Amino acid sequence: MVTTLELHGYDEFQKYVANIDPNSRSVVVYFTGEKLPSGLSWCIDCVEAEPVVKAYLNELKKEITFVFVDVGNPETWRNKACPFRTDSRTRLMVIPTIIVWNGVQRLEGSQCAKRELLNMLFEDED
Structure with a gap:
C-alpha cells in the first residue's frame, strides 16, 4: 500500500512536487543526508531514524507515497x-525531517526515530 520513491537533490525534488495535486495529503516526504558508498547517510541522526521509518512503513496499511529525498552532501546541507x-x-532546519505534503504535520531530527511519533503523524494525516 505504501509506494516509495527516492529523489536526489533539489532539482529532482522540485520537479516531483510540481506534479503533486495541491489537495493531496497522501504524499509524505522524508529529507535525509546523501548516502555514502557504505549505503548509510553521512548524517548520524538519519542513520538512526531510517531503519525505524522503514520498519514502520512496512507495517503501514495506508495508500500513501513516501518520498525519500537526499538533501546532498554535508557541504551542500x-x-x-x-x-x-x-x-x-x-x-x-535539521535532517532528518518528515513532512506530510500539503499538511502541517512534521517530525524533525530525533523525533523521526520514535515510533510513537510516527504513529501520531500518520493518524493525524487522515
Missing part, C-alpha cells in the same frame, strides 16, 4: 543558502 533550507514549502 550546511550552506545557509541550501534550497531545502530556504524553500518556503520545506524550511528545513
Whole structure:
C-alpha cells in the first residue's frame, strides 16, 4: 500500500512536487543526508531514524507515497543558502525531517526515530 520513491537533490525534488495535486495529503516526504558508498547517510541522526521509518512503513496499511529525498552532501546541507533550507514549502532546519505534503504535520531530527511519533503523524494525516 505504501509506494516509495527516492529523489536526489533539489532539482529532482522540485520537479516531483510540481506534479503533486495541491489537495493531496497522501504524499509524505522524508529529507535525509546523501548516502555514502557504505549505503548509510553521512548524517548520524538519519542513520538512526531510517531503519525505524522503514520498519514502520512496512507495517503501514495506508495508500500513501513516501518520498525519500537526499538533501546532498554535508557541504551542500550546511550552506545557509541550501534550497531545502530556504524553500518556503520545506524550511528545513535539521535532517532528518518528515513532512506530510500539503499538511502541517512534521517530525524533525530525533523525533523521526520514535515510533510513537510516527504513529501520531500518520493518524493525524487522515
